[in-house]
Amino acid sequence: MxxxxxxxxxxxxxxxxxxxxxxxxxxxxxxxxxxxxxxxxxxxxxxxxxxxxxxxxxxxxxxxxxxxxxxxxxxxxxxxxxxxxxxxxxxxxxxxxxxxxxxxxxxxxxxxxxxxxxxxxxxxxxxxxxxxxxxxxxxxxxxxxxxxxxxxxRARHFVERSVMGLLMVCSAVAILTTIGIVLSLIFESLMFFRKVPVLDFVFGMHWSPQSAFEGAGAEAASTDAHIFGAIPLLVGTLLITAIAIFVAAPIGLLSAIYLSDYASAKVRATAKPVLEILAGIPTVVYGFFAALVVAPFIRGWGESLGLSVSSESALAAGLVMGIMIIPFVSSLSDDVINSVPQALRDGSAGLGATKSETIMKVVLPSALPGIVSALILAISRAIGETMIVVMAAGLAANMTINPLEAVTTVTVQIVTLLVGDQEFDSAKTLAAFALGLLLFCITLALNIFALRVVKKYREQYD
Structure with missing residues (x-):
């Protein structure tokens, strides 16, 4: 209706x-x-x-x-x-x-x-x-x-005030939604921290919430704080994100430099839309590609060198995730580099600098705030990815920095904890909200860092 x-x-x-x-x-x-x-x-x-x-x-x-x-x-x-x-x-x-x-x-x-x-x-x-x-x-x-x-x-006054009221309501909805998300995470996390100490959660080295429901001692295990240590999840998240950024940052930035300063108008008009198609591919398709193509290739390559490679590895997930976030880095960096005034390029050329020297010493420093913002956005996108990690890196919360082993991430564990009918008063389910709050704090810290960099270098080069 x-x-x-x-x-x-x-x-x-x-x-x-x-x-x-x-x-x-x-x-x-x-x-x-x-x-x-x-x-x-x-x-x-x-x-x-x-x-x-x-x-x-x-x-x-x-x-x-x-x-x-x-x-x-x-x-x-x-x-x-x-x-x-x-x-x-x-x-x-x-x-x-x-x-x-x-x-x-x-x-x-x-x-x-x-x-x-x-x-x-x-x-x-x-x-x-x-x-x-x-x-x-x-x-x-x-x-x-x-x-x-x-x-x-006075119909115009009435219409304009009505439209202004609608705009205020829309703004309030966005703000209240953000506040509601934060408060829901905080309240549910506080319920979890009544059962599991904060320090044991943040600095714990073992993650095994499923053991809270195994065996005859389930009631005792459900209050065992040692099974809710988030460090293995953070290590896995940062490992996969680091691999993804090592792939996306150089490729995305170099492609942005080529498209903005070296490519002809015809090449740019063709290459940029094709590159941005990567951003429109569903993540589950990337997950299939990682599980069926990249992971077996890495395993075969590792075995040919005598290395022990897991069937699900952080390297496979990180490489595919890096390919996925290339458009975020490339497109945003390209827009930022193009926004650098032509007068700066002309002044550098007038002083005798070559094109490469102009890009390295004039254009990139001027575009640094925008490039940092693009990288932070790509990092946040990688941290929040789930499907690729589930299909290519697995669910094992291993405490390792070896990219050839299986790891898991915070977002994957949140999904795992909330699958099916859950009791929202158990430590196992409430742990998902604590992980969400932890992830929120990490991304907030990244955004604050990006804002500080943008503010510092924008003042320097404005």
């Missing part, structure tokens, strides 16, 4: 805009100069009053109504909320909704069927109520807006 309502509102917006323009010209006696605002503003004024309140109501309905509907269904189901645990209750509601609205469930029973009937009945009633409320709001808004159009109406 949401998209149906949106389509209807779009038609109403267009209709109201045309009616508003026509009414404004009519009340002005066919002389728009008598109007305080242009006819287009009057059309926008009527369109906002017609569809604006209804659209806000739809958004609020989508945010609030699902929770209310669940409470209504649970109130009709007796004491089932007290019998089931929180994860079981969430699974029960999910299955009942799937039965009611055409989803897929693993199994069903009489209670789920009854809850599904309640969901379907309440949803049908809510659609009638929502449609009636929206129709009333559209009718009242259109009638009041149409009647209020007159030559002295």
């Amino acid at each position: 949401f998209w149906t309502y949106v389509a209807i509102l779009l038609v109403l917006i267009i209709t109201a805009h045309l009616l508003g323009r026509t009414k404004a010209v009519h009340v002005a006696g066919e002389d728009p100069s008598k109007l305080h605002s242009r006819p287009g503003y009057h059309g926008a004024y009527l369109a906002i009053l017609t569809a604006g309140p209804a659209f806000i109501t739809i958004i609020l309905w989508l945010l609030v109504w699902p929770g209310i509907m669940e409470q209504l269904v649970l109130s009709r189901m007796g004491d089932i909320a007290e019998v089931l645990s929180k994860p079981e209750l969430q699974a029960f509601i999910r299955d009942a909704k799937a039965i009611a609205f055409g989803g897929i469930v693993g199994f069903t029973d009489a209670a789920k069927e009854e809850a599904a009937r309640h969901f379907a009945s309440i949803q049908q009633t809510s659609q009638y109520v929502e449609s009636l409320v929206l129709a009333i709001m559209v009718g009242v808004g259109a009638y009041w807006g149409y009647k209020s159009i007159h030559p002295a109406l």
